[in-house]
Amino acid sequence: xxxxxxxxxxxxxxxxxxxxxxxxxxxxxxxxxxxxxxxxxxxxxxxxxxxxxxxxxxxxxxxxxxxxxxxxxxxxxxxxxxxxxxxxxxxxxxxxxxxxxxxxxxxxxxxxxxxxxxxxxxxxxxxxxxxxxxxxxxxxxxxxxxxxxxxxxxxxxxxxxxxxxxxxxxxxxxxxxxxxxxxxxxxxxxxxxxxxxxxxxxxxxxxxxxxxxxxxxxxxxxxxxxxxxxxxxxxxxxxxxxxxxxxxxxxxxxxxxxxxxxxxxxxxxxxxxxxxxxxxxxxxxxxxxxxxxxxxxxxxxxxxxxxxxxxxxxxxxxxx
Numbered sequence: 001x002x003x004x005x006x007x008x009x010x011x012x013x014x015x016x017x018x019x020x021x022x023x024x025x026x027x028x029x030x031x032x033x034x035x036x037x038x039x040x041x042x043x044x045x046x047x048x049x050x051x052x053x054x055x056x057x058x059x060x061x062x063x064x065x066x067x068x069x070x071x072x073x074x075x076x077x078x079x080x081x082x083x084x085x086x087x088x089x090x091x092x093x094x095x096x097x098x099x100x101x102x103x104x105x106x107x108x109x110x111x112x113x114x115x116x117x118x119x120x121x122x123x124x125x126x127x128x129x130x131x132x133x134x135x136x137x138x139x140x141x142x143x144x145x146x147x148x149x150x151x152x153x154x155x156x157x158x159x160x161x162x163x164x165x166x167x168x169x170x171x172x173x174x175x176x177x178x179x180x181x182x183x184x185x186x187x188x189x190x191x192x193x194x195x196x197x198x199x200x201x202x203x204x205x206x207x208x209x210x211x212x213x214x215x216x217x218x219x220x221x222x223x224x225x226x227x228x229x230x231x232x233x234x235x236x237x238x239x240x241x242x243x244x245x246x247x248x249x250x251x252x253x254x255x256x257x258x259x260x261x262x263x264x265x266x267x268x269x270x271x272x273x274x275x276x277x278x279x280x281x282x283x284x285x286x287x288x289x290x291x292x293x294x295x296x297x298x299x300x301x302x303x304x305x306x307x308x309x310x311x312x313x314x315x316x317x318x319x320x
Contacts, residue, residue: 135195
């Protein structure tokens, strides 16, 4: 009896507290936070550097900057300039040092960003266009269209991604377009399934019902009513796919299947991945590895913050 009375008292107190606070509450959404803007600035800076690399005052990424020092010739007993053995450690001339072929690491890392970011961008663009369109059509039209598209998504997810990538690249070529489209094919199913689920959810909302009742065409409902609501969840997933694609290119580099004829972050990491170079000149691998890590972390963090902020269930209540 005492427990029942105690529970009833606590319940009544909670109700009174909620009623007293109801007049002074204000729903405030979560903010993106400082880390989001730091990540955005990093991605903006690295993208600008990669885009403008040919016109920036960077060292030639293919030039061998051999350094010389005076050494005594044992035969003539005279001082002579002789080349030193690269890789050279970071200095005022080479901020991040050079690789074992005496090529500037900073310049090569910036040029490598052009290919790595292009792979991530093209992959995601392809996945958004194809996967997003198929997913929205399946969720909106339902019926046999939904069954067919969902079956294709399930079939795509069932096939090993790395095996499919190696198969396509081996049969075709190792160009930027081929690798990007291969990763793009793998991204269709995840983006499409998300677009389908979001479309199914929003197609039952009142604004869609109202548009249908007023005689709006299906194309208008898809573009004007559903697409703006489905876009944000797809963008958050797309950022993760960009990060996965960049890491995937690095994996292909270790298998010798990366973009042919161009430097990428994966290739640069591979150049300094042997034991002797890691022990004596760790900057050869760690500089491009740091750029790759920061870029992937930025995409992942921004995706997480966007998902958290635009989740309608995540609302804080504060007092005036």
